[in-house]
Amino acid sequence: MSSSALPLAGLSLDPVSDFQQLTAFPFMVNALEAGTAVAIMAGVVGWFMVLRRESFAGHTLSLMAFPGATGALLIGLPAAAGYFVFCGASALVIGLGSSGVRRHRGEESALTGVVQALGLACGFVFLSLYQGVLAGYENLLFGDFLGITRGQVLTLAIVAVLALCGFALVGRPLLFASVDETVARARGVPVRGLALAFLLVLGLAVAATAQITGVLLVFALLVAPAATAQQITCRIGASLVLSVILGVAITWAGLALAYFYSEPVGFYITTVAFTIYVIARVTRAVIDHSTLLRRRPEIAEAHA
Amino acid sequence: MFEHEFVRNAWLAGTAIALASGLVGHFVVLRAQVFAGDALTHVAFTGAVAAAAAGIDTRIGLFAATIAVALAIGVLGDRRAGDDTTIGIVFAWILGLGVYFLALFSSRAGGGNGLLGARTLFGSIFGLSAADARLATVIAAAIIAILLAIARPLLFATVDPAVAGARGVPVRALGLLFLVLLGATAAEATQAIGALLLLGLLAAPAGAAQRLTANPYRAIGLSAALAVFSTWAGLTLSYLIPKLPPSSAIIAVAAGVYVLAFLASTDLHGLGRRLAAPLSGGTET
Numbered sequence: 001m002s003s004s005a006l007p008l009a010g011l012s013l014d015p016v017s018d019f020q021q022l023t024a025f026p027f028m029v030n031a032l033e034a035g036t037a038v039a040i041m042a043g044v045v046g047w048f049m050v051l052r053r054e055s056f057a058g059h060t061l062s063l064m065a066f067p068g069a070t071g072a073l074l075i076g077l078p079a080a081a082g083y084f085v086f087c088g089a090s091a092l093v094i095g096l097g098s099s100g101v102r103r104h105r106g107e108e109s110a111l112t113g114v115v116q117a118l119g120l121a122c123g124f125v126f127l128s129l130y131q132g133v134l135a136g137y138e139n140l141l142f143g144d145f146l147g148i149t150r151g152q153v154l155t156l157a158i159v160a161v162l163a164l165c166g167f168a169l170v171g172r173p174l175l176f177a178s179v180d181e182t183v184a185r186a187r188g189v190p191v192r193g194l195a196l197a198f199l200l201v202l203g204l205a206v207a208a209t210a211q212i213t214g215v216l217l218v219f220a221l222l223v224a225p226a227a228t229a230q231q232i233t234c235r236i237g238a239s240l241v242l243s244v245i246l247g248v249a250i251t252w253a254g255l256a257l258a259y260f261y262s263e264p265v266g267f268y269i270t271t272v273a274f275t276i277y278v279i280a281r282v283t284r285a286v287i288d289h290s291t292l293l294r295r296r297p298e299i300a301e302a303h304a
Numbered sequence: 305m306f307e308h309e310f311v312r313n314a315w316l317a318g319t320a321i322a323l324a325s326g327l328v329g330h331f332v333v334l335r336a337q338v339f340a341g342d343a344l345t346h347v348a349f350t351g352a353v354a355a356a357a358a359g360i361d362t363r364i365g366l367f368a369a370t371i372a373v374a375l376a377i378g379v380l381g382d383r384r385a386g387d388d389t390t391i392g393i394v395f396a397w398i399l400g401l402g403v404y405f406l407a408l409f410s411s412r413a414g415g416g417n418g419l420l421g422a423r424t425l426f427g428s429i430f431g432l433s434a435a436d437a438r439l440a441t442v443i444a445a446a447i448i449a450i451l452l453a454i455a456r457p458l459l460f461a462t463v464d465p466a467v468a469g470a471r472g473v474p475v476r477a478l479g480l481l482f483l484v485l486l487g488a489t490a491a492e493a494t495q496a497i498g499a500l501l502l503l504g505l506l507a508a509p510a511g512a513a514q515r516l517t518a519n520p521y522r523a524i525g526l527s528a529a530l531a532v533f534s535t536w537a538g539l540t541l542s543y544l545i546p547k548l549p550p551s552s553a554i555i556a557v558a559a560g561v562y563v564l565a566f567l568a569s570t571d572l573h574g575l576g577r578r579l580a581a582p583l584s585g586g587t588e589t
Binding site: 063109116264269270277 | 336339400404498502504507515549551558562566
């Protein structure tokens with residue numbers, strides 16, 4: 001293949017030469033490594049997030065990376081520090097605040113909504129105070145995989161390992177508390193403490209992920225692989241593993257497409273994730289429907 | 305400060321938008337649809353940049369996108385199971401589309417996308433013309449009129465859908481109509497407050513009002529009043545402090561009101577006990 005000599009010759013049908021092209025530049029290797037670390041972590045954290053129906057909290061925490069990054073820029077700290085501080089603080093506020101509410105679900109989500117809007121408003125103020133980066137705010141919001149350094153890859157890998165160790169430690173009680181809170185509490189599982197710890201890990205994970213996909217699109221990597229996996233199988237271990245595999249596959253596909261074509265990486269990652277989810281959902285509906293059709297005579301018989 | 309025309313326009317449009325957001329927001333919080341509201345406000349961004357990329361009026365894109373997604377959530381969504389996951393995936397993808405349209409628009413307009421993006425995401429209430437402000441007022445008045453007309457049955461359908469359905473209230477149709485109103489409010493307010501910040505004006509006054517009073521009608525009025533107060537105070541603040549963007553000031557005041565209401569209505573001893581609970585093993589009795 002002569003195209004392998006030209007790094008930007010476009011996508012061909014030969015996967016080996018495509019892979020060689022993809023890894024021809026160090027910045028792309030960094031992006032793929034960082035993306036893999038983030039996707040593995042997002043796959044696990046997102047799986048629990050979907051199970052616990054905390055998508056709104058996850059989305060809000062991911063948006064908190066925006067004031068984090070702009071605030072850090074303003075006072076001259078590395079952006080990563082701002083990401084982790086703001087996401088962690090918001091996770092604490094949401095976790096502690098909603099344990100004080102609990103009157104009904106609407107009020108809990110009102111609190112989350114207020115945190116989100118206030119955080120974004122702060123981010124916009126920081127951005128206005130730090131004039132001159134207005135052109136860069138889009139990379140913050142929508143992701144930029146070109147400028148990832150070795151140091152960032154290392155930080156992301158460490159965060160991912162820490163988060164996964166955390167899950168290895170509290171995974172079982174967390175699963176118990178997520179599936180049946182009342183019974184778990186009766187059995188002495190510290191439900192509230194686990195909920196707070198989970199939100200903190202979620203904040204940590206989105207702070208890391210936001211650096212690759214951008215603040216607005218973290219959510220696609222958190223929710224889509226997990227929701228797709230939970231459509232495909234209801235066995236816990238299998239869907240957890242599937243969620244991680246799907247997350248990594250979506251990230252690689254998105255990065256590769258953004259490398260070969262000109263559209264932004266966030267667009268490709270969300271589109272691939274959405275397409276896979278729709279396929280899984282439709283397949284599941286068709287299977288369920290045909291099972292129902294096949295069993296209808298039996299059911300009618302049982303009712304007669 | 306009312307000598308300037310742009311300030312008068314901002315107050316007119318801001319008051320109308322705040323009234324509509326406060327009233328709609330009350331039901332958003334009561335119906336636990338804050339996440340749907342979040343999705344609709346963010347989707348407004350995609351609508352606006354798509355319209356800009358296609359070269360048509362951004363307002364058409366705003367209303368088309370939010371109302372289409374409102375209908376989709378209303379028809380496909382199921383308020384009980386898995387709803388937030390579906391909303392989350394759909395709107396993550398629509399935001400991704402927004403990025404695509406923004407790139408398309410900027411490649412056509414020669415890199416001048418910073419302003420369009422920032423205005424759509426964070427609003428530009430001081431940039432409204434007199435015609436914009438009048439149009440915003442008319443649309444807000446229409447939203448408020450429809451909402452007040454359906455307020456009683458909607459409240460019934462929200463508080464107890466099963467009994468309301470048995471009494472002949474069209475629960476599903478009301479829910480759908482309400483989502484469309486929410487979408488229209490989101491599109492309307494995006495020009496002033498911005499797609500990213502609007503959620504604050506929907507959630508904060510309504511959340512505060514519901515913490516202060518249990519009477520639904522009093523809460524509706526209080527929510528609208530708090531939203532208008534936040535807007536006025538925010539506009540004044542940002543007029544006095546030129547570096548403070550108006551939309552951020554409005555949201556900051558609204559959030560401040562919510563925090564005060566939260567503290568006023570929380571029994572602090574109970575909260576302290578609950579906060580200590582997770583640290584000390586945490587079984588609540």
